[in-house]
Amino acid sequence: MHFLWASIRKELKRRFNDPWALFMWLAIPATFGLLMSTVMGGGGPRIRALLLVSDLDDSFISQTLPAAFSGGQLADMVEVREIGEIEGKALMEEGGASAHLVIPEGFGDDYLNRRPVDISLSVNPAQRISPRLVRDVLESFLDLGNYLHLVLGDELKAITALDDADDLLSEVTALISADISRKITKVGPFLFPPKIEIVDRTPVPEGRPVSDLLLMFPGVLIMAVFFAGNGMASNYWTEREKGTLGRWLVSPNHMGIFWAGQFVSAMLLLGLVALPILIGGFFYVGIPFEMLIPSLLWLMLAGPLLFAFLMLVQVSAATSNSADVIATLLMFPLLMVGGSFFPTEAMPEWLAPVADFTPNGRILEPLKQYFIGTFGASGLLEALAPVLAATIVLIVLAWLVVRRRLTN
Amino acid sequence: MIEVKDLQKSYGELLAVKGVSFTARKGSVFGLLGPNGAGKSTVISCICGLLKPTAGTVTVNGFDIVGEAKKAKRSLGVVPQELAIYEDFSARDNLAYWGAAYGLKGRELKSRVAYVLERIGLQDRAGELPKNYSGGLKRRLNFGCGLVHEPEILLLDEPTVGVDPQSRERLFNLVKEERDKGTCVLYTTHYMEEAENLCDELAIIDHGKIIAAGTLKDLRAQVGESDIIQLSGTFDPIAVEAAILGLAIDSEILVLSAGTLVLAIEEAAAQLPAVLQAVSSTEAEIRETRLSEPNLESLFLKLTGSELRA
Numbered sequence: 020m021h022f023l024w025a026s027i028r029k030e031l032k033r034r035f036n037d038p039w040a041l042f043m044w045l046a047i048p049a050t051f052g053l054l055m056s057t058v059m060g061g062g063g064p065r066i067r068a069l070l071l072v073s074d075l076d077d078s079f080i081s082q083t084l085p086a087a088f089s090g091g092q093l094a095d096m097v098e099v100r101e102i103g104e105i106e107g108k109a110l111m112e113e114g115g116a117s118a119h120l121v122i123p124e125g126f127g128d129d130y131l132n133r134r135p136v137d138i139s140l141s142v143n144p145a146q147r148i149s150p151r152l153v154r155d156v157l158e159s160f161l162d163l164g165n166y167l168h169l170v171l172g173d174e175l176k177a178i179t180a181l182d183d184a185d186d187l188l189s190e191v192t193a194l195i196s197a198d199i200s201r202k203i204t205k206v207g208p209f210l211f212p213p214k215i216e217i218v219d220r221t222p223v224p225e226g227r228p229v230s231d232l233l234l235m236f237p238g239v240l241i242m243a244v245f246f247a248g249n250g251m252a253s254n255y256w257t258e259r260e261k262g263t264l265g266r267w268l269v270s271p272n273h274m275g276i277f278w279a280g281q282f283v284s285a286m287l288l289l290g291l292v293a294l295p296i297l298i299g300g301f302f303y304v305g306i307p308f309e310m311l312i313p314s315l316l317w318l319m320l321a322g323p324l325l326f327a328f329l330m331l332v333q334v335s336a337a338t339s340n341s342a343d344v345i346a347t348l349l350m351f352p353l354l355m356v357g358g359s360f361f362p363t364e365a366m367p368e369w370l371a372p373v374a375d376f377t378p379n380g381r382i383l384e385p386l387k388q389y390f391i392g393t394f395g396a397s398g399l400l401e402a403l404a405p406v407l408a409a410t411i412v413l414i415v416l417a418w419l420v421v422r423r424r425l426t427n
Numbered sequence: 428m429i430e431v432k433d434l435q436k437s438y439g440e441l442l443a444v445k446g447v448s449f450t451a452r453k454g455s456v457f458g459l460l461g462p463n464g465a466g467k468s469t470v471i472s473c474i475c476g477l478l479k480p481t482a483g484t485v486t487v488n489g490f491d492i493v494g495e496a497k498k499a500k501r502s503l504g505v506v507p508q509e510l511a512i513y514e515d516f517s518a519r520d521n522l523a524y525w526g527a528a529y530g531l532k533g534r535e536l537k538s539r540v541a542y543v544l545e546r547i548g549l550q551d552r553a554g555e556l557p558k559n560y561s562g563g564l565k566r567r568l569n570f571g572c573g574l575v576h577e578p579e580i581l582l583l584d585e586p587t588v589g590v591d592p593q594s595r596e597r598l599f600n601l602v603k604e605e606r607d608k609g610t611c612v613l614y615t616t617h618y619m620e621e622a623e624n625l626c627d628e629l630a631i632i633d634h635g636k637i638i639a640a641g642t643l644k645d646l647r648a649q650v651g652e653s654d655i656i657q658l659s660g661t662f663d664p665i666a667v668e669a670a671i672l673g674l675a676i677d678s679e680i681l682v683l684s685a686g687t688l689v690l691a692i693e694e695a696a697a698q699l700p701a702v703l704q705a706v707s708s709t710e711a712e713i714r715e716t717r718l719s720e721p722n723l724e725s726l727f728l729k730l731t732g733s734e735l736r737a
Contacts, residue, residue: 025527029516036515036556262511266572269475270528271500426479 022272026280027287030254034288044247044292049299052239056232056303068097068117070153073104078127084120084138087160088153097153111141118142118153130168131176174199232304234362237387240296241379242359244322247292249346251285252329256339259425268425278418281330282323282410289322290315306390313396314386321382321406327413328378334420353377358384381406428453428611429474429580434483436469443469445635446483451613451628453579456606458626459615460723466635467615468508471584474613475505488579501529504578508585510565511572514558518549518568521557522575529576539575546604547571548597563594570598580611587621599625619723631727638730643723650721650729653679654695656702658688659715666709674698674705681729689728691721 034041072085088097097117102110107119121139129136140157142150177195258264267277297314300306329346336342354360356373357380363371374380385402388394429451436444444466451457459467472478474485476492476499485492490499512521522540531539544550547567557565570586583602587595602625606612616622622629623643630640639646664683671680671690676698682689688706692698695718706713719725 021532022527022530025524029513029520029524032520033513033515261514262507262509263513265477265507265509266505266511266525267528269477269500269503269505270525271497271530272528426477 023276023280023283026276027284030251030280030284031287040250041292044243044250045295047246048239048243049296051242052235052296052300055235055239068150068153069115070097070099071102071107071110071116071119072099073102073107073119073121075104075124076122076126080127080130081122083164084122084157084160087156093156097156108141111143114143114145116143118150120153120157130164131172133168133172170202171199174202230304231362233306233390234364234387236300236304236306237383237390238354238359238362240293240300240318240386241325241357241383242354243292243296244289244318244382245325245350245354245359245379247289248285248322248326249329249350251281251288251326252333253339253343253346254281255330255333255421256342260339264421264425274418274422278414282326282414285323285326286319289326290319293318293322310390313399314389317386317389317399317403318382320403321385321410324378324382324406324410324413327410327417331413331417331420334417334424353379356380358387362387378409381409428486428488429457429613430484430486431470431474432484432486434470434473434485435481436466436473436478437481443635444473447630447632447635447637448483449630449637449640451580451611453611454606454609455627456602456612456614456625458622458629459613459632460617460619460622460626460629460727461615461632462617465617465632467617467632468584469635470632471505471582471613471615475503475582476500502579504573504576504581506570506573506581506583506586508588510569512557512565512568514565515556517554517556518560518571519544519553521568522571525572526575529578531576539577543571543575546574546601561591562589563591566590567594567597570601574601574605578610581605581613583612583614585615585617587616587618619727623723629723631723631730633727633731639726646723646726647721650726651691653691653693653721653725655681655717655719655721655725655728656688656690656692656695656699657717657719658703658706658713659686659717660711660713661685662688662706662711663709667706667711670705670709671702674701676701678702679729681725691725691729 070085070088074081074085085099085101088094088099100116104121107116107121110116111119119141121141123136123138126136126138128134140154142154174195255264258267268274294315297311297318301308301311329350332346332349333342336345356370357377358366358374359379363374363380363384366374374384381402385399389396389399431450432448434444434447435442447466447470449457449459459470461467469478473480474487474492476496479493487499488502490502492499513524516524519540522543523536526536526539541550544553547570549564549567549571552560552564557568560568566586566589570583573581573583581602587598590598599621602612602614606627614621614625626643628640628642629646630637631646632638639649662683662685664685667688668680668683671678676692678690678692678698680688681691690702692702699716699718703713703716
C-alpha cells in the first residue's frame with residue numbers, strides 16, 4: 020500500500036514538474052470550445068443593424084415608418100437613430116451604419132392624396148445581412164400602408180387634418196373613430212381571417228432549455244480528458260525507453276501495483292484537468308453548480324476508460340513513434356464520431372448511434388443527458404458500471420501485453 | 428550468492444545465451460567480460476528475473492528466480508545499462524521512490540536516501556531534476572537507485588558507459604566498498620581495464636558462451652608469459668606465416684589475416700626488429716605496430732582471434 024501511494028505521488032509530482040504539458044491538455048479543448056461557441060453565436064455581442072432616419076417631413080404618417088422597427092424582436096435587431104440628412108450621409112460614408120432612410124418633405128401629404136412618392140434608402144455595401152433586413156421590413160411596411168390607405172384613406176386624411184389636441188377630443192374625432200370602426204367591422208372578415216396558428220407538438224424534454232452550447236460543452240470536456248489520457252498513456256513508452264519500467268519489473272512488487280498506481284494517478288489527473296473546464300463551462304453555459312461534484316466524479320471515474328483504451332494502444336504498438344501515430348489516427352475520428360466536435364444531435368440519423376460504441380461517446384452521452392436534465396446523478400451512477408467494467412478489461416489486456424512483451 | 432547453471436535464452440531461432448554456468452560469491456566482485464552483443468545483458472536480465480530463461484536455472488540467495496521470484500528479487504539491487512531514472516523527478520525523490528519499491532519507509536527510508544546521496548556525491552544537488560545533470564551525475568544517480576535498499580546482491584550492467592573519469596573513479600570506489608561490506612557484486616563490462624581493476628573472479632563471454640573463467644591469476648596463466656605484437660597493414664597470410672616460422676623463435680600466431688597479424692611472443696621488445704624485417708621481406712605494407720604485455724585482452728585474442736573492443 021505504501022508503494023502504491025509512492026507510485027501515485029511519483030506520477031502526480033512528475034506531472035506538476037511539467038506544467039506546460041498540463042496547460043496544453045487544458046488549452047487545446049478550451050480554445051476549441053471557445054472557437055466553436057463563438058462560431059455558433061454563443062458568446063460575444065450579437066450583430067445589430069443601425070438604421071439612420073432623416074425625417075424631413077416630420078408628419079404623423081412619416082413618423083410611423085421608423086416605428087415599424089420598434090416592436091418585438093425587430094427592436095433587438097435594429098437600432099433606429101434619428102439624424103439630420105447631411106450627418107446621416109456622412110456617417111454612411113464612414114461605414115458607421117447599416118442603412119440610411121431619408122423621408123422627403125411632403126411625404127405624408129403625397130401618401131394621403133395618393134400621389135406617387137419616393138423615399139430614399141441607402142445601404143452599407145460592406146454589410147450583408149443587416150441592410151437587407153431593413154429593406155425587407157420597410158417594403159412590407161409600405162405594402163401594409165398601401166392597403167390601409169385603400170380602406171381607410173379618408174379617415175387617415177381627416178385625422179392628419181386635425182390641428183391640435185383639443186380636436187382629438189372633439190365630436191369630429193368621435194365621428195372619424197365611429198367611421199373607422201364601421202369600416203373595419205365591414206371588411207373585418209377579409210382583414211382578420213380565422214386565426215391559423217402552428218402549434219408545436221414536439222415533445223419538450225424535461226429540465227432546462229437545450230442550447231447549442233449546452234450540447235457542445237460535454238464534448239469539450241471529453242476532449243480534454245481524451246488528450247490528458249493520451250498524455251498519461253504515452254508515459255508507458257517514456258518508462259520503457261528510459262528503463263524505469265524494466266527497473267520496476269525487477270523489483271519484488273506485483274505488476275498490479277504498477278497498474279493500480281497508473282490508474283489512480285490517471286483518475287486524479289483527469290479530475291485536475293477537468294475541474295477548471297467544468298467551472299469555466301458552468302459559468303459560461305449556465306449549468307447549476309450543484310451539478311459540479313457529480314460531473315467531476317463522473318469524469319474521474321469514467322474518464323480512465325479513455326486512459327485504459329489509449330494505454331492498450333500504446334503497449335500494443337511496436338515503437339513509441341508508431342504508438343503516437345496510431346493513437347492520433349484513432350483519437351480524431353473517435354472525437355468526431357463520439358460527439359466531441361459536433362453533438363450527436365447535429366449528426367445524420369445513421370451516424371448518431373455510432374457514438375454509443377466509441378469509448379468517448381460512452382462517457383460523453385450520459386454526462387450530456389445529466390446536464391440537460393434527462394436524468395439525475397443516479398442516472399450517472401447507473402451508466403458507470405459498464406464503463407468501469409470496460410476499463411478494467413482494457414487495463415488487464417494492457418497488462419498482459421506488457422508482460423508478454425517484456426518478460427518472455 | 429548467485430548460481431547460474433546451464434543457462435540458455437533464445438529469441439525464436441536465435442540462441443543468445445548457450446549454456447552459461449558460473450557462481451558469484453558473497454563479498455566478491457564477479458566480472459562478466461565480453462564484447463558488445465556477447466550476451467552479457469541477456470544473462471543479467473535472466474538473473475534479475477526480467478527475462479525468463481529458455482533452459483537452465485538461476486538461483487539468487489538460494490531462491491529460484493523463476494519459481495520464487497519475489498523472494499529472490501528482494502535481495503537484488505540492479506543497476507541497468509540504461510539510465511533508469513526519472514529525469515523529471517528530483518534525485519532525492521528518485522532514491523525515495525526506488526527505496527519504497529523495496530519496502531523501505533519512514534525514517535529508515537529517509538536515512539538511507541541521505542546516506543546514498545552522500546555516497547554518490549549528490550547531496551548538494553539532491554533537490555534538482557536529473558534532466559539538468561551531466562551524464563556522469565546521472566550515472567551516479569542510476570547507481571544509487573540500485574543501492575538504496577542495501578541489497579545483498581548487486582547486478583551492475585556496464586555501469587560506467589559514457590562516464591567521465593572522475594565519476595568512473597567514484598563508481599569504482601563504490602563497487603569496492605560494497606564488496607568489502609560483504610555484498611555479492613556481478614559486474615558486466617567490455618572494458619578489460621575495469622575487469623582487471625575490480626574483479627576477483629571473471630568469466631569471459633563471447634557469442635553467448637563462456638570461453639574462459641577463473642580468478643585473474645588463473646586467466647593470466649592461460650595467456651602465459653608471452654607479450655603481444657600486433658601489426659596492422661596489408662599482408663599475404665601464407666607468405667607472412669612462412670616468414671614468421673622461418674625466424675625460429677618461440678612465438679605463436681594468434682591472428683593472421685590480410686589486414687592483421689597478432690603474435691604471442693616472449694621478450695617481444697627484443698624480437699620486434701626481427702619480426703618486422705621478416706614480415707617486410709614478404710612485401711607486406713605495415714601501417715601500425717603495437718606491443719603489449721600479457722593481459723585479458725591478449726587472452727581474448729588468443730581464444731577468439733578477435734579484439735575485445737570489436
